[in-house]
Amino acid sequence: MSTGYILANDAFRDWLNILRNEFTVIGPVLKKRGPIVFEEIQDAGDLHLDYCSTMLGPRKFIYPPTQRLFRIDNQNHRVTTIEPADAGNAVIFAVRPCDMQAISVLDRTFLGDIEDFYYRKLREETLTVVLNCNRACDAGFCESMGAGPFLRLEDGYDLEMTSMGENYLIEIGSRRGEGLIEKAVHRKEAASGDYETKDDLQRKAIASFTKHLETAGLPELLMRNLDHPVYRETAEARCLGCTNCTMVCPTCYCYDIEDDMSFDLTVTERRRHWDSCQELHFARVHGGNFRSSREARLRQFVTHKLATWVEQYGCFGCVGCGRCMTWCPTGIDLTEMAKRIQQDFETGRARWWAYS
Amino acid sequence: MNPLEPRRALVREKIQENRETYSLTLSLADHDHFSYRPGQFNMLGLPGMGEAPFSFSSLHLERGRFTHTIREAGSLTRSICQLAAGDILSIRGPYGNEWPLEKAKGRHLIIVGGGIGIAPLRPVIRHALGNGEEYGRLYFLLGARTEDDLLFREEFEKLTAGRDGTLLMTVDRGEKKELSHIREGLVTALLDEIDVDPEESITFTCGPELMMRFVARQLIQMGQDPYDIFVSMERRMKCGIAHCGHCQIGAMYVCKDGPIFPYGDIKRFADTML
């Protein structure tokens, strides 16, 4: 069993304020018009820990929506790398287990055979403190996806917190996390009873899920039914191509690169920004577009998350956070599409659309 | 190391191949290490214009030089084709996999190219002709819209003259002007000329996806294993290193797992014309 500490709620607040002297402390904050947003806190009291999920996950700090990559001298083509802005010494508090899992999923893309320079830098310089979920959120199904409601990762995070009423159980995930908790003044070592309480909470949290997705055999089933009518029907009747789904999805990694030249044509700034397979231009090449239909684009989203990702990275691209269906203006839910294909398979209908 | 950071390349030589296609011979400007295999590609770029993928059309490095053959398709390609010897452009790579020449050893080799797709096949054609003893019969079946679009025609004619390789070429109907040995029609018609057992041969093809579809389907009908047919795919590419997601075909990244795929494997996915 890993070493854990107990921090009373007051001590937790003191700890945060101590950390603020040394780190940029980021956490969920309740904003004026109602959204809860991950941003830097000015005081421990700013933290809004009783939240379900934010619109954009903490992904935005490690893989920002827009990133400046290079400055290029147009005369001699010399390239200068632009270091990621505000890199360094950030601690993100209260990262939900699904979002932590999502970051580890992103790691497989950006820290695989070839490492992305900017991602590596921000990932390394950002510490993550996970907060376990004591109950399921409405649209969430992280339990089915193996991402929650309590942290399932072995590594890749720094601390794991469980809210246990009057205090927090804080467990160590990394050396750097250990360094963080050592700064807490009134900490005491957790006793075996504390871990039992945690297990209890976890059991209760698991039992609170109303949304499930059967994942066994799902990738194979989806890949054999790429022509299933659910994609066309849903796409035509409801998909707006607005890309809300991929914007909020914490594992989406696609980007576009864009050059911006100064008006006097002397310097170019090369930037990248999030892109989405739901956009018409995404698969366009000179003289054609390989996903010109909405059906094809919706299928790309669903099959990438629930099928091809597994072949690419050995894990699902969906952590079950529930964001995409929550913020889709027409409520398109990829689990419902998957379930329809599963049902059709059970009644012997899905095979008809088998991909030859 | 920042994999998105381009190096600088110098244009050494430019040859106009036809009215919209140029071959640019390049070398790295800063004496960097460089090596590549036929089938791979580079991301070439110009500041302000962005970057795009281009296959090697040369067989191997010669005095540090390599060649790309580029058709003017849009603004970036137009600007690259306007460069002159001594100009600089940016380069990242090489990326992607190579033509499976090892797998072809001891078998008949069928190479089918269409349009600008002939350029990425040029290195393997040259390699096969230079190492004829390693293969069975060699077929080079090339098609293009017009005679002018048949890239490297004279070069291939010279290379195959008096050798074992069979070079057959077609142009679209009504586009044939002078040359008696060029036929009219589709490149697939040339497949009928193959008089070896398709089961003992291996196919490399590059060209419009519809062309590759008909080539592959006909070869399979003739008895070739779908996993012995290798297609070179083209997709939009932004990164070249399996990060930006643009080039995905199902579970495959064209930039990393490809651009060359066994037909039987890539065909399982949606959104291709195969």
Add this chain to the structure above:
Amino acid sequence: MGTGKRIGIFKYSSCAGCQFQLFYFQHYVLETIQAVDIVYCKMLQSGGEEDGPFDLALIEGAITEQWQADQLKRIRERSELLAPIGSCAVCGGVPAIKNTAHELDAQRRVYEDISVVHSLKAHPVDHYVRVDGYVRGCPPGVRDLAELVKSLLLNKTPRFLDYSVCVECKLEEAICVLVAYQEPCMGPVTNAGCGALCPSRGRACYGCWGPMKDANAKALADRFERMGLGREEIYRRFTEFGEPTVEWKPGQVKP
């Protein structure tokens, strides 16, 4: 370093918003670098070379009279590139509100004596001539305007913003007024560029930047209907800006 690229700016039926944007642009960017020559712009200088030729013609305003249409065709012939700027020129904009009524009725409502009025239905520029791109916005977005001018200088194909307002709305992390408050937000079918001005302040998008390419207007109209909006209201949402656009046609079902 002047490139000597010749630009002509023409104004038809529109408010002064586009002009302010252009002046702003002119002072802060174009003049400082003097990369281009503005050879015709009625609001900046009288005279000018009305007949071109132009490397780039920028057209603002909707076409509502025959002389405008005729001149526009002449400009097209004499311009290498031509782009409508601002929603009125891009998709009809505010002037196109009248298109839902009979033209004669519209004239009667506005003018006492209609004998001197020769108005046409308000159409965007591409109704009459081929265009090389659209600088959307009300007023036109500086980002796309800059992209257009730089593309001219660089001789490249401009890349305009082509996604929905929702993208910008999400980057603002604004609560979605459609999902959360059942407001009839036009964001999902409207081209981005405004920075989600309305939704990020808690109001539904009116669609003033005009349609996004490939918008699924029918699906959004159906969504509005399921929310309890009447046919009349839905029709009005989709005709407030840009009556004649193909992208929004499926949402523009007459009640």
